[in-house]
Amino acid sequence: MIPCMTDSLLAPADIEALWLTLKLASVVTVLLLIISTPLALWLSDDDTSQTRNRSKVKGIVQAVIALPLVLPPTVLGFYLLIAFSPNSLLGQFSHAIGLGSLAFSFSGLVIASMIYSLPFVVQPLVNAFNAIGPRHAEAAATLGAGRWDTFRYITLPLARPGFITAGVLGFAHTVGEFGVVLMIGGNIAGETRVASVQIYDHVEALAYPQAHTLSAILLLFSFAVLLWVYARQPGNKEAKAWL
Amino acid sequence: MAVSGLTTRLRVRLEPFELSTDITLPAKGVSVIFGPSGSGKTTLLRAIAGLQPCDGDIWFNGDYWQGNGRYRKTAERPLAYVFQEASLFPHMTVSENLDFAERYTLRPGNASKRDDLIELFDIADLMSRRPDRLSGGERQRAAIARALLRQPDILLMDEPLASLDDARKHEILPYLERLKNEFELPIIYVTHSAYEAARLGDYIVALDKGEVVSQGELYDVISDPKFPGDISREAGTVVTGTVHCIDAKWHLAQIRTGSSALITVPANNLNPGDAVRLWIRASDISLSHEPLKENSISNSLPCQIEDIRHDPNPALMIIRLRTERIELITRITRQSASQLGLEPQMQMYAHIKTAALI
Numbered sequence: 001m002i003p004c005m006t007d008s009l010l011a012p013a014d015i016e017a018l019w020l021t022l023k024l025a026s027v028v029t030v031l032l033l034i035i036s037t038p039l040a041l042w043l044s045d046d047d048t049s050q051t052r053n054r055s056k057v058k059g060i061v062q063a064v065i066a067l068p069l070v071l072p073p074t075v076l077g078f079y080l081l082i083a084f085s086p087n088s089l090l091g092q093f094s095h096a097i098g099l100g101s102l103a104f105s106f107s108g109l110v111i112a113s114m115i116y117s118l119p120f121v122v123q124p125l126v127n128a129f130n131a132i133g134p135r136h137a138e139a140a141a142t143l144g145a146g147r148w149d150t151f152r153y154i155t156l157p158l159a160r161p162g163f164i165t166a167g168v169l170g171f172a173h174t175v176g177e178f179g180v181v182l183m184i185g186g187n188i189a190g191e192t193r194v195a196s197v198q199i200y201d202h203v204e205a206l207a208y209p210q211a212h213t214l215s216a217i218l219l220l221f222s223f224a225v226l227l228w229v230y231a232r233q234p235g236n237k238e239a240k241a242w243l
Numbered sequence: 244m245a246v247s248g249l250t251t252r253l254r255v256r257l258e259p260f261e262l263s264t265d266i267t268l269p270a271k272g273v274s275v276i277f278g279p280s281g282s283g284k285t286t287l288l289r290a291i292a293g294l295q296p297c298d299g300d301i302w303f304n305g306d307y308w309q310g311n312g313r314y315r316k317t318a319e320r321p322l323a324y325v326f327q328e329a330s331l332f333p334h335m336t337v338s339e340n341l342d343f344a345e346r347y348t349l350r351p352g353n354a355s356k357r358d359d360l361i362e363l364f365d366i367a368d369l370m371s372r373r374p375d376r377l378s379g380g381e382r383q384r385a386a387i388a389r390a391l392l393r394q395p396d397i398l399l400m401d402e403p404l405a406s407l408d409d410a411r412k413h414e415i416l417p418y419l420e421r422l423k424n425e426f427e428l429p430i431i432y433v434t435h436s437a438y439e440a441a442r443l444g445d446y447i448v449a450l451d452k453g454e455v456v457s458q459g460e461l462y463d464v465i466s467d468p469k470f471p472g473d474i475s476r477e478a479g480t481v482v483t484g485t486v487h488c489i490d491a492k493w494h495l496a497q498i499r500t501g502s503s504a505l506i507t508v509p510a511n512n513l514n515p516g517d518a519v520r521l522w523i524r525a526s527d528i529s530l531s532h533e534p535l536k537e538n539s540i541s542n543s544l545p546c547q548i549e550d551i552r553h554d555p556n557p558a559l560m561i562i563r564l565r566t567e568r569i570e571l572i573t574r575i576t577r578q579s580a581s582q583l584g585l586e587p588q589m590q591m592y593a594h595i596k597t598a599a600l601i
Contacts, residue, residue, distance in 0.1 A: 136332055138294050141317035142324035143393050144347030153343065157334045 014214055016190055017198035024106070024194060025174040028113045032121040032170050033163065035114075039065075040125035041155075068116045077183020080112050084184060104186045109194075112184050113174045121170040128162020129155070165229055172225040175218065249274075249397065249431070252310075253290050253299035255283070262286050262297075262453040270304060272445035273423055273430045275461075277437070283453040284433045285327075288401050291431065292324050293317035303397065321349050323390035327402040329382040331374040337385045338370040344392040357392060363425070364388040364418055380411040384418060391426070398430045404439060419443060441481045441522050479524040480571050482506070482598070486517045498598075501568030506542050508598050519600055527596040528573035530562070530583060534592050542595035546571065548587050551580065560585075564593050571595075 010018075043058055068076060083090045084102040094102050102108035132155060140150040156163075178196040185192030187201070195214055202211035247270035255262040262283040268274040276284045289295035293308065294317055300310030307313045308320050323344075331340050341357060348356075361367050364384040374382055383403055390398060403419070404412045416439075423430065423443060434440055440447060440461075447464040449457045457464050461481060484500035489510050496510040498519060506521060513519065534543050549563040549570070560580045564571045571593055585591075 135326070135328075135330060138317075139324070139326060139330040139332070140343075141294070142292060142322065142399075143344045143389070144318050144349070145343070146318050154332060158332075 010213060011210065013189065013193075014195075014198060014210060017193050017195045018214070018217070020190065020193065021175055021195040024109055024113060025171045027110055028117060028174045029121075029167050029171045031110070032114055032117060033167055036118065036121040036125055036166065040122050040129055041151075043122070044126045044129035065122050066119050069119050073116070073177075073179025074183055076116060077112070077180045080108075080115070080180070080184045084108050103184055104188060104192060106191055109181060109185045109192055112180050113177055116177055116180050117170045117173045120173045121166045124162050124166040124169060125159070128159040128165075131162075132158045161232065165232065168225055168229055172222055176222060247304050249291070249304075249429070250302040251287070251291060251299065253287065253297045253301070255286055255290055255295060255297040260453045262290075264448075264450075264453075264455055266448055266455060266458060268431060268448070269429070269446050271427070271429050273432050273443050274446040274448065275440040275444035276431060276433045276448050276450060277440045277444075278435065278450035280435055281452075282435075282450040284435075284450050285401055287450065288399050288431060288433050292322060292399055293320055294324075318347075321396040323393045323395035323398050325383075325387050325390050325398070325400040325403045328406050329374060329377075329379065329386060331377075331382055331386055331389070333374050336371050336373055337366060337377070340374075340385065340389050341370075341392055344389045348392060348394050349396070350394040353394060356394065360388040360391055363421060378411070379407050380414045383407065383411075383415055387418070387422065391422075391428075395428070398428055400430060400432045402433055402435070405435070416442065437479075438522070441479075442520060479522055479527075480569070482521045482523060482569050482571075484519060484521065486513045486515050486519060488515055489513065501566065506544075506595060506598050508600055511600060513600075521598040521600060523571060523595055523598045525561070525572045525574040527598075528564075528571055529594045529596070530564075530573060530575060530579075530585070530591050531594065532583065532591060535594060542598065544571075544593045544595070546591055546593045548585060548589045548591060550587055551585060564591070566593070 039061075043062065081103055082088065084094075085091050086095065086101060091102060094100065094107070099105075099107050102111065136154050136158065137150050140154050145153070176196065177194070178200070181192065181194055181197055182200075185194075185197075187193050187197055193201075195218060199211050199214045199218075202208070202214065248268055249270070250267045252265045253262065260283075264287060276287060278284045286295055290297040291301055291308075293315065297309075301308040302310065303320075308315045331337070332343065335343065341361075345357065361370070364387060366381070366385050366388055369377060369381055369385060374385075377385065383406075387400075387403065404415055407415065420443070422428075432439070432443060444461045447458060447461050448455055449464060482498075482500050484498040484506070487497040487499040487505060489496050491510075494510045495507050496513045498506045498508060498521060500506060500521075508521065534545075544566045546564040546566045549565050552561045552563075554561050554574060558576055558578075559574050560577050562573050562575065562580070562585065564573060573593065583591075
């Protein structure tokens with residue numbers, strides 16, 4: 001996965017941390033795209049009936065989804081730690097279904113990352129569905145297509161750019177996660193020690209060359225992702241010229 | 244309740260008024276829902292299609308679409324819909340758009356239909372193009388063909404020409420006429436254009452501020468001075484006839500509307516025997532006691548005054564005239580009516596300044 005020339009710079013523990021980061025971000029992105037799609041469809045649905053009651057509920061849901069954007073990761077991590085404790089409902093439930101303890105585990109990290117990255121996936125999808133508007137779905141209904149067919153053949157392909165943006169942002173944001181991981185994941189090699197935590201360890205141990213390498217990899221990755229996302233915005237020629 | 248046709252009894256809250264209708268449309272021909280913008284006509288059509296929530300009953304050919312404890316979703320109503328703006332799916336070619344409609348056709352196994360429609364709407368050359376590579380008129384032709392591929396029991400059309408410029412409108416109108424003449428398909432056609440209503444309609448429902456102000460057969464409604472819109476411009480008479488002969492020297496066609504009445508119009512591309520509709524505006528007819536010999540008006544018809552009414556404009560009168568086969572309305576000033584001494588049953592000559600072919 002990592003080219004040979006970096007072998008000298010990347011210790012096996014670094015590669016393990018990168019690999020874990022990749023795995024975590026992939027699992028989180030796939031799960032988030034699945035749960036965010038119906039959520040975003042509901043949030044973007046401007047059905048004229050019962051508009052008032054629904055828009056109130058929608059406002060609350062939108063605020064909750066956006067919380068990770070403003071909350072310190074430590075606050076989110078603290079509450080999750082409490083929620084994951086073996087005595088809590090969630091802790092008992094995860095034991096009952098055989099996931100074991102969620103705190104300081106990969107499963108716990110997945111759940112925490114999903115909450116943490118949710119707004120980055122939901123918002124691009126809401127924007128995409130709003131941009132499509134109700135017109136094409138109405139046309140499909142008048143041609144006899146049911147809800148599922150309309151979603152599969154009309155909404156999904158038209159919202160494809162939104163799905164790609166949502167996936168990329170969700171993935172990148174999960175890669176960049178640090179505070180929540182530290183709070184609820186701790187620092188267990190191969191289980192919860194992701195790249196951002198590994199960099200922190202290197203710096204604490206004054207291993208600057210290793211910290212440099214991992215940081216540079218994350219920096220380049222994040223910049224490439226953002227450049228790609230912005231270049232995809234229609235009419236953004238300056239960013240496109242770089243790709 | 245009628246045995247066939249579409250009956251609606253609807254209420255829709257529609258700021259700043261409420262759309263409230265109780266109408267029955269015939270099960271054949273073109274029913275035009277006519278009214279100025281904001282009159283609620285598109286809302287009515289959307290409610291019929293199930294795209295707009297409403298209270299009330301909708302009943303089509305013996306089947307409740309809404310009411311009597313039942314509600315059919317849009318996809319479950321045997322209709323097709325042509326939207327005002329282009330509604331082709333932008334990520335599909337024209338051909339794929341047609342495939343999509345064919346998947347849900349209400350009469351499977353009628354395979355020849357597709358080729359017929361492609362030919363009828365002249366879209367064979369457009370099949371592999373995406374909607375953004377089509378002109379407005381081409382898009383609308385493809386959208387109408389797509390709607391018909393569903394093989395619906397009724398076709399709803401929401402101002403299909405309103406987003407097109409005049410040249411494109413005249414490009415599409417002949418296709419709509421073919422659609423009307425070649426398919427035994429009831430059509431509900433929403434428009435704010437009296438011209439389109441007169442050219443295509445058989446039955447008219449005129450809406451204003453959410454209420455039905457008049458409804459009935461085209462010939463009755465459109466000559467009714469209560470017909471909404473800019474009355475002085477829009478009131479008029481639709482006359483049907485056949486082309487009697489063509490005067491090649493002057494490029495004129497004589498239209499026979501009865502055994503003797505002839506109306507002369509520019510020949511355009513007409514041929515003897517063609518069936519035509521003429522639109523004669525109330526303001527384009529004048530009256531005299533004697534036939535005029537020398538004037539620029541070439542159409543003079545003997546007629547009898549049916550009745551005389553006051554116009555909403557206090558300077559004008561509305562006169563209904565009956566000729567051998569056709570009924571005309573004219574709007575003249577009260578002053579001329581008084582000078583001519585007009586009375587019901589009086590024999591007069593009606594002079595038609597222009598008659599527009601529609």
